[in-house]
Amino acid sequence: MSAMTLARRRRFRPGKIALDVMGIVVALIWAFPVYWMVLSALTPNARLRQVPPTFLPTNTTLVNFxxxxxxxxxxxxxxxxxxxxxxxxxxxxxxxxxxxxxxxxxxxxxxxxxxxxxxxxxxxxxxxxxxxxxxxxxxxxxxxxxxxxxxxxxxxxxxxxxxxxxxxxxxxxxxxxxxxxxxxxxxxxxxxxxxxxxxxxxxxxxxxxxxxxxxxxxxxxxxxxxxxxxxxxxxxxxxxxxxxxxxxxxxxxxxxxxxxxxxxxxxxxxxxxxxxxxxxxxxxxxxxxxxxx
CATH class of the missing domain: 1.10.3720.10 (MetI-like)
Known part of the structure; x- marks a missing residue:
């Protein structure tokens, strides 16, 4: 097995990838309340009360600000x-x-x-x-x-x-x-x-x-x-x-x-x-x- 192959295996270790994915998930969970606050601020109140809620910016407005x-x-x-x-x-x-x-x-x-x-x-x-x-x-x-x-x-x-x-x-x-x-x-x-x-x-x-x-x-x-x-x-x-x-x-x-x-x-x-x-x-x-x- 060549040294290059060993280096690639060490570089792409499954454990490291799992930790990276876990870190990204934790970061998204941490950032979601901030995102939801800003999104809600840009959404009309009638639209905000609709069920099911929307998680993407649509019909944004600055009237609330x-x-x-x-x-x-x-x-x-x-x-x-x-x-x-x-x-x-x-x-x-x-x-x-x-x-x-x-x-x-x-x-x-x-x-x-x-x-x-x-x-x-x-x-x-x-x-x-x-x-x-x-x-x-x-x-x-x-x-x-x-x-x-x-x-x-x-x-x-x-x-x-x-x-x-x-x-x-x-x-x-x-x-x-x-x-x-x-x-x-x-x-x-x-x-x-x-x-x-x-x-x-x-x-x-x-x-x-x-x-x-x-x-x-x-x-x-x-x-x-x-x-x-x-x-x-x-x-x-x-x-x-x-x-x-x-x-x-x-x-x-x-x-x-x-x-x-x-x-x-x-x-x-x-x-x-x-x-x-x-x-x-x-x-x-x-x-x-x-x-x-």
């Missing part, structure tokens, strides 16, 4: 979601990055206790903090309404406090993966510690910051329960809260699933766009954070 966008509560909710999300990402990256540098580069008293406290915080259920969070914002709002209930800064504080611990732990792996000897070599060449960090270490940590930023963005953009507690006023809504009100309004006049799916698709679009913009950096960041260099 128009009705969702022109809803009076959409633009205020979009504005609030953008402000809260961008502020949360900025705050989380700054504080988590500085904390990750501190516990990775320096040895100080209480360091292990601090790391242990971070891990224990992650074990607390979010639902157990709702009453304390509500009381905290309510009390702060009496003296400073700008950081109280129904405020952008108030919700940003709660989101940041929830996201920073895990983000800090994630960035700690990236910082630990960059040898400190690189900074020391740059300092030997005449650079100060700050310049050595900014010119040598910080560019190597950029993929990790992007990956952490994506995580913070997703957590803040899609969060529902904390916003429900911190934004009790009907005039202050993020997009997930607006979607609930939109669903209730649709149910009162006869549930229009096509419009609900269009509203859901609109909420998902910024996440998809953001992910596509940072996909390359995020992929390299996740890979580099998986090993210690």
């Amino acid at each position: 128009k009705r969702a966008i022109t809803d009076p509560g959409f633009l205020p909710a979009l504005r609030m979601s953008l402000m809260i999300t961008l502020l949360t990402v900025a705050v989380v990256l700054i504080f988590a990055f500085l904390a990750a540098l501190a516990i990775s580069r320096f040895r100080f008293r209480g360091r292990k206790s601090f790391i242990l406290a971070i891990l224990m915080i992650q074990m607390l259920p979010a639902e157990g903090l709702f009453i304390a969070q509500y009381k905290m914002l309510s009390t702060l709002g009496e003296s400073a309404p700008v950081i109280g209930l129904n405020s952008v800064l108030g919700v940003t504080i709660l989101y940041s406090a929830a996201v920073i611990p895990f983000t800090m732990w994630m960035l700690r792996g990236f910082v630990a993966g960059v040898p400190i000897e690189l900074e020391e070599a740059a300092m030997v060449d005449g650079l100060s510690r700050t310049k050595a960090f900014l010119r040598i270490t910080f560019p190597l940590l950029a993929p990790g910051l992007v990956a952490s930023g994506v995580y913070a963005f997703l957590q803040a953009w899609n969060e529902f329960t904390v916003a429900l507690v911190a934004l009790p006023a009907g005039s202050a809504h993020t997009l997930p809260l607006w979607l609930r009100e939109f669903l209730n309004a649709s149910a009162n006049r006869g549930l229009d699933w096509a419009q609900v799916m269009a509203a859901s698709t609109i909420i998902a679009v910024p996440v998809v766009i953001f992910f596509l913009l940072v996909q390359g950096r995020m992929t390299s960041g996740l890979v580099s954070g998986a090993v210690k260099g």
Whole structure:
């Protein structure tokens, strides 16, 4: 038997083909809900209710998107979601990055206790903090309404406090993966510690910051329960809260699933766009954070 024949048999192993087929099936199952959401958003409601359902785009329309966008509560909710999300990402990256540098580069008293406290915080259920969070914002709002209930800064504080611990732990792996000897070599060449960090270490940590930023963005953009507690006023809504009100309004006049799916698709679009913009950096960041260099 020639070497070429053996190579072909190894290349086309039945087990590998079965695993590839299984992977494709799992991917299709995972992607089908997203496909069905977008298809339903493009389908008239009367057509969507027909039995049996159609799984191919026919008689598509953009009317459902128009009705969702022109809803009076959409633009205020979009504005609030953008402000809260961008502020949360900025705050989380700054504080988590500085904390990750501190516990990775320096040895100080209480360091292990601090790391242990971070891990224990992650074990607390979010639902157990709702009453304390509500009381905290309510009390702060009496003296400073700008950081109280129904405020952008108030919700940003709660989101940041929830996201920073895990983000800090994630960035700690990236910082630990960059040898400190690189900074020391740059300092030997005449650079100060700050310049050595900014010119040598910080560019190597950029993929990790992007990956952490994506995580913070997703957590803040899609969060529902904390916003429900911190934004009790009907005039202050993020997009997930607006979607609930939109669903209730649709149910009162006869549930229009096509419009609900269009509203859901609109909420998902910024996440998809953001992910596509940072996909390359995020992929390299996740890979580099998986090993210690």
